[in-house]
């Protein structure tokens with residue numbers, strides 16, 4: 001389980017990013033809302049969309065292992 005937070009400040013695209021607690025891009029304490037513990041970013045997104053329809057997952061901390069492998073292969 002990881003602990004996820006929803007940003008209360010929109011990014012450049014007007015979307016609200018979901019971050020894992022350890023993410024280096026996570027907003028300050030006052031600019032985020034605690035979502036709860038989830039297995040991955042997609043589960044956190046399901047909850048976040050109830051709170052904010054503009055929620056999206058963070059590219060830095062919410063990519064699945066499958067996507068991470070795919071990206072790595074693409075670079076090679």
Ligand SMILES: [Zn+2]
Nearest residue numbers: 019023058061
């Ligand atoms: Zn993040």
